[in-house]
Amino acid sequence: MRRTHGAATAKHGSDLDRALVDRAARLVAGLAGLRFDDSNRDVLAAGLARAGRGFAGGAAALVAAAADGDERARETLCGAITVGETYFFRHPEHFELIRRLAPKLAADGSVRAWSAGCSTGEETWSLAFALRDVVAAPSVIGTDLNVAALTTARRGRYGRWSLRGTGLPAELRVAAANVEVPAPLRSIVRFAPLNLTSADWSATLGEARFELVLCRNVLVYFVPDAARAVLRRLADRLVDGGVLVVSALDVELAPPELASVVVDGVTVLTRRRVDTTPPRAAARVATTPSPAPAAGASRHTVDSARAAADRGDLAAALAAAEALVAETRAPETLHLLALVVGELGRAADAIRFLREAVALDPTYVLGHLGLGLADTLDGDTRALHLDRALALVDGVPDERIIGGPDPLPASWVKKLASAARQGAR
Numbered sequence: 001m002r003r004t005h006g007a008a009t010a011k012h013g014s015d016l017d018r019a020l021v022d023r024a025a026r027l028v029a030g031l032a033g034l035r036f037d038d039s040n041r042d043v044l045a046a047g048l049a050r051a052g053r054g055f056a057g058g059a060a061a062l063v064a065a066a067a068d069g070d071e072r073a074r075e076t077l078c079g080a081i082t083v084g085e086t087y088f089f090r091h092p093e094h095f096e097l098i099r100r101l102a103p104k105l106a107a108d109g110s111v112r113a114w115s116a117g118c119s120t121g122e123e124t125w126s127l128a129f130a131l132r133d134v135v136a137a138p139s140v141i142g143t144d145l146n147v148a149a150l151t152t153a154r155r156g157r158y159g160r161w162s163l164r165g166t167g168l169p170a171e172l173r174v175a176a177a178n179v180e181v182p183a184p185l186r187s188i189v190r191f192a193p194l195n196l197t198s199a200d201w202s203a204t205l206g207e208a209r210f211e212l213v214l215c216r217n218v219l220v221y222f223v224p225d226a227a228r229a230v231l232r233r234l235a236d237r238l239v240d241g242g243v244l245v246v247s248a249l250d251v252e253l254a255p256p257e258l259a260s261v262v263v264d265g266v267t268v269l270t271r272r273r274v275d276t277t278p279p280r281a282a283a284r285v286a287t288t289p290s291p292a293p294a295a296g297a298s299r300h301t302v303d304s305a306r307a308a309a310d311r312g313d314l315a316a317a318l319a320a321a322e323a324l325v326a327e328t329r330a331p332e333t334l335h336l337l338a339l340v341v342g343e344l345g346r347a348a349d350a351i352r353f354l355r356e357a358v359a360l361d362p363t364y365v366l367g368h369l370g371l372g373l374a375d376t377l378d379g380d381t382r383a384l385h386l387d388r389a390l391a392l393v394d395g396v397p398d399e400r401i402i403g404g405p406d407p408l409p410a411s412w413v414k415k416l417a418s419a420a421r422q423g424a425r
């Protein structure tokens with residue numbers, strides 16, 4: 001199961017001195033390109049407090065050692081404050097597209113793919129699953145700054161929360177509490193540490209160039225200049241015609257050498273125009289698996305909390321939602337808790353949980369929509385979140401289901417956000 005590194009288990013907020021948190025924010029911006037401001041300062045403070053408890057001298061000593069160049073302190077600090085939210089086949093439309101495009105990217109049946117910022121590996125393994133269906137010789141590398149996350153990735157053993165998405169292959173749709181990635185996939189996947197803002201990537205990547213690069217839900221946490229610089233260097237690592245898949249919000253930061261192309265409602269980046277006609281070897285393109293029901297036990301817990309709320313048993317709903325958040329501090333669980341406390345009349349707490357949800361995942365559409373519809377917030381703040389929700393669903397097919405405790409079709413998100421946007425500001 002993967003949620004957040006450090007921040008996931010830390011308590012909300014911390015007692016750390018503001019000056020120390022500010023110093024840590026400046027330091028991690030320089031070390032890893034990460035942006036911490038008022039919107040996500042809590043995530044930094046909580047991660048720093050937690051990491052400090054395991055470091056001799058505490059958080060202040062940890063920040064001082066990291067500033068002095070101590071590699072272990074840097075690793076501890078960055079590992080504690082990066083957000084590692086991920087799950088298998090997250091943004092299933094990307095994998096549908098990869099299945100369609102990969103056969104055309106493979107010059108000789110081989111596709112080299114890179115999952116940059118892979119966290120605990122769910123994205124990397126999903127990529128391997130998708131590619132093995134459609135090309136003869138795929139190879140996949142997953143890289144991340146966080147070495148602890150990479151250890152989990154290499155183990156290849158996942159709980160149900162990692163499997164809460166749709167479109168899972170049959171091997172992952174099993175009732176067991178933990179699922180291992182199939183052995184044959186291991187021979188095509190490797191994991192290695194890489195800080196995307198480090199000056200030299202060659203120790204990890206050599207001179208490799210890739211047909212396919214995924215860097216999703218990573219640059220959205222970066223200072224914009226650092227994100228732009230990484231995008232430029234990712235472009236250099238693509239073969240001609242290779243495809244870079246990023247999050248919707250990253251597209252506007254792309255340098256001129258990367259063209260954005262919309263295929264089936266999904267925007268991808270490429271150095272030159274992607275041929276989107278069906279591949280000749282169409283028979284090799286696997287059909288998209290039918291969506292699996294979301295997440296076994298965890299999904300049931302979400303459903304039971306919703307059911308308790310629906311029958312008016314708010315105490316039971318609250319207990320279930322709090323238990324779920326204690327187990328997994330992720331955008332969807334925080335959103336569920338926000339819905340329950342909102343129904344209990346605790347509007348300020350609901351806003352706090354929703355804010356934490358979008359701080360953990362700035363691309364969490366339904367969190368932005370919830371904040372955009374919150375009438376206790378001022379018009380400017382609501383408009384900002386509604387614009388964010390609209391930007392995130394821009395180009396997404398209307399029928400696509402947008403995930404959360406109360407999933408909605410994209411068309412509804414567009415309608416609700418557009419209507420509310422008229423009233424905000």
Ligand SMILES: C[S@@+](CC[C@H](N)C(=O)[O-])C[C@H]1O[C@@H](n2cnc3c(N)ncnc32)[C@H](O)[C@@H]1O
Binds near residue numbers: 033117218
């Ligand atoms: C939210 S996860 C995204 C995981 C996966 N790409 C997905 O979309 O499901 C962001 C990951 O980016 C990694 N990351 C953050 N800064 C990084 C950097 N400077 N270099 C490499 N990885 C970084 C974090 O450690 C974290 O695992």
